[in-house]
Amino acid sequence: MSEMIKFNVPPYAEKAMDYIVECVKNQKICGDGAYTKKCSEWIEKQTGTAKCLLTTSCTHATELAALLADIKPGDEIIMPAYTFVSTADAFVLRGAVPVFVDIRPDTMNLDEKRIEDAVTERTRAIVPVHYAGIACEMDAIMEIADRHGLVVIEDAAQGIMSSYKGKALGTIGDFGCFSFHETKNYSMGEGGALLIRDQKNVENAEIIREKGTNRSKFFRGQIDKYTWVNYGSSYLPSDMNAAYLYAQLEIADQINRSRLALWDRYYKNLEPLQKAGKLELPVVPEGCVHNAHMFYVKTADLKERTDFIDYLKGKGIMSVFHYIPLHTAPAGKRFGRFHGEDRYTTKESERLARLPMYYGLKEEQVDQICETIAAFYGE
Numbered sequence: 001m002s003e004m005i006k007f008n009v010p011p012y013a014e015k016a017m018d019y020i021v022e023c024v025k026n027q028k029i030c031g032d033g034a035y036t037k038k039c040s041e042w043i044e045k046q047t048g049t050a051k052c053l054l055t056t057s058c059t060h061a062t063e064l065a066a067l068l069a070d071i072k073p074g075d076e077i078i079m080p081a082y083t084f085v086s087t088a089d090a091f092v093l094r095g096a097v098p099v100f101v102d103i104r105p106d107t108m109n110l111d112e113k114r115i116e117d118a119v120t121e122r123t124r125a126i127v128p129v130h131y132a133g134i135a136c137e138m139d140a141i142m143e144i145a146d147r148h149g150l151v152v153i154e155d156a157a158q159g160i161m162s163s164y165k166g167k168a169l170g171t172i173g174d175f176g177c178f179s180f181h182e183t184k185n186y187s188m189g190e191g192g193a194l195l196i197r198d199q200k201n202v203e204n205a206e207i208i209r210e211k212g213t214n215r216s217k218f219f220r221g222q223i224d225k226y227t228w229v230n231y232g233s234s235y236l237p238s239d240m241n242a243a244y245l246y247a248q249l250e251i252a253d254q255i256n257r258s259r260l261a262l263w264d265r266y267y268k269n270l271e272p273l274q275k276a277g278k279l280e281l282p283v284v285p286e287g288c289v290h291n292a293h294m295f296y297v298k299t300a301d302l303k304e305r306t307d308f309i310d311y312l313k314g315k316g317i318m319s320v321f322h323y324i325p326l327h328t329a330p331a332g333k334r335f336g337r338f339h340g341e342d343r344y345t346t347k348e349s350e351r352l353a354r355l356p357m358y359y360g361l362k363e364e365q366v367d368q369i370c371e372t373i374a375a376f377y378g379e
């Protein structure tokens with residue numbers, strides 16, 4: 001039997017080793033060093049955001065955004081239930097109530113047509129999640145937010161290098177959150193970034209990220225001593241982690257092209273099965289440029305998905321499913337509520353299986369995976 005095909009391999013760029021060694025030799029391993037600066041500037045240039053702050057995770061970037069948006073106990077936050085727990089956690093920590101709205105079955109994103117009905121006097125924010133790096137319908141979402149005076153915080157954990165009508169994901173709402181976890185397209189082990197659209201929020205963001213101090217201003221030489229000026233926490237990563245990430249950002253286009261080629265190959269190979277009505281493939285709406293964060297298929301139902309994953313595993317191919325919709329989880333029931341009917345969230349989540357996708361996966365392996373899937377469907 002051929003070698004096992006892993007579901008994920010963390011991205012790595014060769015220069016990382018030199019950069020990390022440089023941090024260690026120079027004894028510059030704490031936060032906000034040279035590599036943190038290089039990464040933030042790279043992200044600012046690539047996305048066009050006013051400001052990017054590197055953080056210890058996307059979860060922390062979202063927490064920082066919740067603090068900046070001044071989310072208070074009892075505030076309601078509209079989000080999908082088909083997402084990772086962090087999307088809700090960041091707001092639950094502030095005492096807010098996640099209000100889950102159904103998703104669209106084509107993109108698995110928040111259904112923009114169901115948002116407005118969930119808005120109440122207590123609604124403060126909308127948190128669209130760009131699933132698989134494919135954009136939510138942001139024009140409609142921003143229009144609803146404007147009309148009701150709501151903050152928009154984009155969970156763009158999976159969305160770096162993707163865009164919506166020419167705008168980088170994470171730059172459209174007031175705040176955008178990226179993840180550099182090892183399962184994402186670019187990684188620093190654990191890490192993330194907060195993108196800030198408006199200059200007016202930058203100073204406070206720097207303060208909250210630095211334990212409520214004005215240390216960032218001090219480092220820039222704008223003041224001669226720093227002090228405690230607001231509440232805050234510690235959201236800055238070690239420069240060693242940033243060094244690991246920067247090596248990948250330098251070859252970001254190469255990584256992106258390589259992932260997109262794998263994604264296209266999966267699509268082309270599996271299209272006949274979709275045409276034959278055996279399974280469904282991802283949908284990329286017009287105006288969305290994606291980053292091949294993920295390749296998934298949808299089986300007929302939960303039973304078929306279990307058999308599908310088991311069958312692939314038996315052939316040495318690791319595929320996985322996610323997420324258990326948050327409103328059905330113990331904490332989701334305790335802290336949040338689902339508004340309207342769950343027409344697609346649960347049903348579609350039970351059909352979805354993710355296939356191996358990482359920088360370095362080989363085209364022959366994609367072919368092998370697709371042949372195995374065809375065999376599962378008796379083709």
Ligand SMILES: *Cc1c(COP(=O)(O)O)cnc(C)c1O
Nearest residue numbers: 057058059084086157179181192
């Ligand atoms: C990965 C992910 C997160 C969390 O990212 P961390 O960097 O691990 O905190 C949040 N939301 C979504 C949609 C994700 O995929």
